[in-house]
Amino acid sequence: MSADNVPSPSTDDALSHAESSQSQAVSRTSAAISNYLRAAVQVGDDAEENYQRALADLRRYPEAATVQLAAAYGSVHAHDYPLRWALVFAAGELKHQSALTFLSYVVETPIPPEPREPSHGFSIVGEETILRTTAIEAIGHLASEGSDEAVDTLLRALKQPSISIRRAAVQGLRETKRFRNLRDRIRAELPPDQHFLLTLSTPRVDRVPQVPDPRRFLSEQARSIETEPAPTLPGGVPKTRKPPRRK
Amino acid sequence: MANCTVPAHDNNSSGDSLYGPRACWQAFVDWCWNTHSFNYDSWHNGFGYDDCCNSDLPLSRTFAAFWLLNYSADDYNNDDYSNNMLHWGRHYVRDQMHDVTARCGDGTANATTFTGGSNSRVELYLPFFYQRDVVGRAATLVHESRHFGGKSHDANFPSWSAFPVGKSGADSSWDYQGAWMFDVLYLWWFYAAGARTTTALQQSAKQRGNFLLDNAFASHPGFTIT
Numbered sequence: 001m002s003a004d005n006v007p008s009p010s011t012d013d014a015l016s017h018a019e020s021s022q023s024q025a026v027s028r029t030s031a032a033i034s035n036y037l038r039a040a041v042q043v044g045d046d047a048e049e050n051y052q053r054a055l056a057d058l059r060r061y062p063e064a065a066t067v068q069l070a071a072a073y074g075s076v077h078a079h080d081y082p083l084r085w086a087l088v089f090a091a092g093e094l095k096h097q098s099a100l101t102f103l104s105y106v107v108e109t110p111i112p113p114e115p116r117e118p119s120h121g122f123s124i125v126g127e128e129t130i131l132r133t134t135a136i137e138a139i140g141h142l143a144s145e146g147s148d149e150a151v152d153t154l155l156r157a158l159k160q161p162s163i164s165i166r167r168a169a170v171q172g173l174r175e176t177k178r179f180r181n182l183r184d185r186i187r188a189e190l191p192p193d194q195h196f197l198l199t200l201s202t203p204r205v206d207r208v209p210q211v212p213d214p215r216r217f218l219s220e221q222a223r224s225i226e227t228e229p230a231p232t233l234p235g236g237v238p239k240t241r242k243p244p245r246r247k
Numbered sequence: 248m249a250n251c252t253v254p255a256h257d258n259n260s261s262g263d264s265l266y267g268p269r270a271c272w273q274a275f276v277d278w279c280w281n282t283h284s285f286n287y288d289s290w291h292n293g294f295g296y297d298d299c300c301n302s303d304l305p306l307s308r309t310f311a312a313f314w315l316l317n318y319s320a321d322d323y324n325n326d327d328y329s330n331n332m333l334h335w336g337r338h339y340v341r342d343q344m345h346d347v348t349a350r351c352g353d354g355t356a357n358a359t360t361f362t363g364g365s366n367s368r369v370e371l372y373l374p375f376f377y378q379r380d381v382v383g384r385a386a387t388l389v390h391e392s393r394h395f396g397g398k399s400h401d402a403n404f405p406s407w408s409a410f411p412v413g414k415s416g417a418d419s420s421w422d423y424q425g426a427w428m429f430d431v432l433y434l435w436w437f438y439a440a441g442a443r444t445t446t447a448l449q450q451s452a453k454q455r456g457n458f459l460l461d462n463a464f465a466s467h468p469g470f471t472i473t
Binding site: 010011012013014015016017018037038040041042043047051076077079080081082083085086087089114115116117122123125126127129130133134137162163164167168171191193194196200201202203204205206208209210211213214215217218219222223225227228229230231232233234 | 447
């Protein structure tokens, strides 16, 4: 957004803390799920090993893990989208048929309406849609492994009003052995103005149009100032106290 | 003056438990704060100025996004504009974004950039701090920087969009090279080649990128991220 008559900034908003704002949903789940969620955000020499170990723990009892992931999903604050997304992603990582019911539930739960019209970039419908496309991608994996039930779920998803859900379902169905036989049915399910979803290309990022010479898109003011790059990463991570005082 | 409350959040799944401690580094904090001329007054009153390493607070969560933006290319110091966007994204944001201001917001926007006068700035709101993971926040910084560069959205959202259909805020096409294209391209490069990160955050970037490809362009770009 840009504005010609720019109002002065208000800088006196105040943020307070609820008694406990850290989500409690995860602490109520099993150690396996908590470990997995922690391992999923680790990096470093042994991060992959830790992640695979946590995933293996989760996969050891996939039925139980699914039940717990679903329970956690149900108890998470509706607007804690990063956590809800992580739980859906974890269910997909099980790569097990037992997760299908939960994943289907996520996809088929109606998307709540926006409480207020989004003004710039943030959309409840958008965040809810991303949860569902993540679930569909996991269902697509099950479908590609031969699950007819997963294929049926993807076909049902084509009837949903969201273009992203349809697009993800089409992509999932493309990866199945049945796609050739299902193509006409898929086309019939899609609104005519969305038949292009069947022909979307899947290029690598370096094959799509880039931004030639991004400097052209700097404002005049930005072009006139030479900025200093971020400092080189240290070997360790020193402690910090606070930002500098106002100049 | 508005009052707001820290909403429920989980720092593991948002990536803040990973990126927050990384950004808690005095040289980086000083650089980030000064380069982007953070609005001093706005980061008080609970937004984290006095506790900038506390990942539960907006300032740390903002520094985390800037950290990701600056160090996610394997050879991050090579940020020449002739390179790919994972490299030059940080350069563009660094050259362009200033007067970073914290506010509560009304829940309908992540951020808003005001340009064209002496009060030009970017305002960041609660959904940016708590309802986006770290890579989603970084992409928002890229998006807003494009607005600083003078490019507004030029189209209405199409009939199939999850955003308000028929309302302004979309980009006409990928070739318009607007804020949504910058946003998606950054997410896509991060998904494809991001370093010092996790598979989960890369997958999250892919999902968000695809959502925007489907919904934020009046004319669908015709491709999808796989």
